Amino acid sequence: MPRVLLFCLLLGCAFQLQAQQLVKTFDSGLWTGLKIDYKLKNNFKLVFMQDLRLSDNFSKLNKVNTDLGVQYKINKNFKLATNIRYSYNLRKLNL
DSSP: OHHHHHHHHHHHHHTTOOSSOOOOOOOOOEEEEEEEEEEOSTTEEEEEEEEEEEETTTTEEEEEEEEEEEEEEOSSSOEEEEEEEEEEETTTTTO
16 A cells, blocks of 8 residues: 555656756757668678758758768677767857
């Protein structure tokens, strides 16, 4: 019985808490990307990904992400991968 009471108390408090401020914005944005895979020998693959984020009704470039990685397929269920990312955030630079 104490567990049920504690659960109900925690569940009731969870609906009252907010971790972030909710703000309504009437702004359109676009997040688009391109991914290129290049297969190598012995189950290796090179991966290149480019993402662009536009904001302020598609008029400003907000963020650019570039990923470069290598994948190794061990078998049909498992693969190992590593990536490096370069991220350029224009909003933090106030441009």
